[in-house]
Amino acid sequence: MQRRVPARLSCSFHRTPRHGASRRGFASEATSASTPGPEPELYDVVCVGGGPAGLSLLTGLRSSPATSHLKMALIDGLDLDKGKMRNPSPESYSNRCSSLTPASVSYLKEIGAWRHIHTERVQPYQEMQVWDGVTASRISFDSNPSHMSTIATMVENPNITTALLTRLTSLSPSTAIFSPSRVASIALGASTPKLDLSSWPVVTLADGRRLAARLLVGADGANSPVRTFAGIESRGWDYDAVGVVATLKLEGLGRGGGGHKVAYQRFLPSGPIAMLPLPGDMATLVWSTTRKRSTILKGLGTGSGFAHMVNAGFRLEAVDIEYLHQVAGEKGVAAEAEIADEVAWRETHTRWDESKVPMRVVGVQNSSIASFPLRMRHADTYTGERVALVGDAAHTIHPLAGQGLNQGQGDAAALAHTIARAVEQGQDIGSLLALEPYTSERYLANNAMLGVVDKLHKLYRVQSGPLVPLRSWGLSAVDSFGWVKGWLIGRAAGI
């Protein structure tokens, strides 16, 4: 029997799980909520969220012969068409960039999206310099040990989403795109003598349109409403840290010229500072630091003060950097000249190998400085009855290894393959059993990556004590063993 729940509840995302997330739907008498309204339109796949993971999943399904016939819909709160990259200026880059692993790139090629990428705006890099900011112990990765020419490729996120959207909308049958369109509620469907939708999630949009999903995909970010609807818990913690990003102009093409690009990452006690190459003399910054320091850095604006701070971040001692933040915190933009003098004077008293740090920053792109909170989250499972989670809805990772977007691409590829296999075997693609291989394929791999990155973050925040010499020894030891480095590069490359 259907039990009606109060209208108040049917308008919220939450549905109380009775038997844990993975068993939802089997106690339907207690959990089904029949929402009044027009008959919902039936879809095989409804994806909430048009970010790289959601778009990649739908494009993957549409371009595979086994699943191209599925009836699919995409819902996003933003105007996806308006967000497309159009006639981008070669002088200006988005501050939201990702380091795509070769595995992610080959998946984007496989599903036909890569040919729509503005390739003049992507930058592969062949070398990585990583060092400890306290002990200066260093590890350098270059592509030779594993015979790869490219470690990873820097791409602006809007470049990826634009390419995926262009590819998706060029494929037939067409995918229904509801954008900009807000999800008002998600509830289970109704059972009528004709058809029993009591296990089907029904998404009601703000304008009253209703979509019933054989499989509802949550690609809707860290605060995923789909995950909440499915009653899947997400656990983790917030770091007392934020990531500061900016688009930088350097004094030249880089130490290896235009043909050999290097990514740099230095572990400071306040968090890692990373500079990743973009085409020409451009680069992107990801500086993970404390909340307080991020406010100070952002307070400098795009003037020379910020550039000096970044240059110091890759060269000076931790105590110098701390002092510079003090000065900047007290005087803000007015401190520009003082910071310049301080950096110049302190550099004369510091030793470093200029050939192993990034070229100097000479400019910061207007309004490119932004920050985001750093979090570690992992959902208890990626699937429920007629629900699957991909990307940040399933896991949020510290950006220090640049794996967030790649994990989402890995999820999308694995889920698309799982669905294709289910279709070929005549399974209901929304059934828990059909979705089982997706969770088992992705969960442990993602969990391991989340754990390693989390431990690295904690390890390098330590400034003194027995851990410090130990981690330096570890880094130097790894540096001298080619095969270990090869393995690490392989992990980072997702192969």
Added chain:
Amino acid sequence: MASAGGRLALRGIRPPTKLPTLSPSRQLPVRICANPSSVPSARYTSTTTSQPPNESTEHETQSSVDPAEIRHFDGLASSWWDPYGTSRLLHLMNPLRHTFISRCRATSAKSASSAPSGQLRYLDVGCGGGIFAESAARLPGTASVTGVDPSPAVLAVARAHARRDPVLLEPGRLEYRNAAVEQLARPEGPGQQYDVVSLFEVLEHVSYPAPFLQSVMPHVKPGGWLVLSTIARTWTSWLTTKVVAEEVVRMVPRGTHDWSKYVNESELRAWFAKQPGWDNSQTMGVVYVPGMGWSEVRGGEGFGNYFFGVQKSIS
């Protein structure tokens, strides 16, 4: 009832009184050749399944189905579609059924196909809650699926579950009949026959396999396939299906299987070799490995679960 006593003996996991042998040269099985009416077996039950009023079109004939088996599966009906419930092993095995059917059909792909249009008609005998029937009905190469099962409770589950998928409700795609196969009308031509007639995990529940198979065979189209999966009657299968699955791990409900009803692959092959108009038999042995699922094992038919397929000649 005497038959209940026979089953009780097995429930007590007493080892089989007569040792099975793995030798292929084993004497011809008594059961498969036996004419049921001539054997005063304690387990033989001649029954007429009572039909619900809306099923009155089916023929009232003798059924091979043991009413105790129907009662057993009626009791399992509610958990049939719970992927973590008692039917989990069947759910996990389902993809292999399609693999095996494709493999069988591929052996005869070069000769005249039973379905020139490529659209297959399936008859799933002992369809249970519809695990295979539903999946076959969703495949793009399927014209129609008819599922039959004598258990009313299980079939009610199958019908209710099919209502969850609008694709299955498309006219003609999936039909269920509450009947034993003997009660189906005898087909009068290829138009009423099927490209694939399946008996998945059924034979081990049938008291007299030979007459049962003979009642199924007319439903296969010339060039079509009779495919089945079952369990070999060996020490290994007794240990795994009766002792481990039902008693130790409790993965399968107690009383699901009656080991003495199991039929060996060699027995099936020998029996079909004598049936005129049937050839091209195919076998695939499979083994369940906890944590890994079902996988094909060469020679697996000699000790445990196996698939068997045989083709009806075109002539």
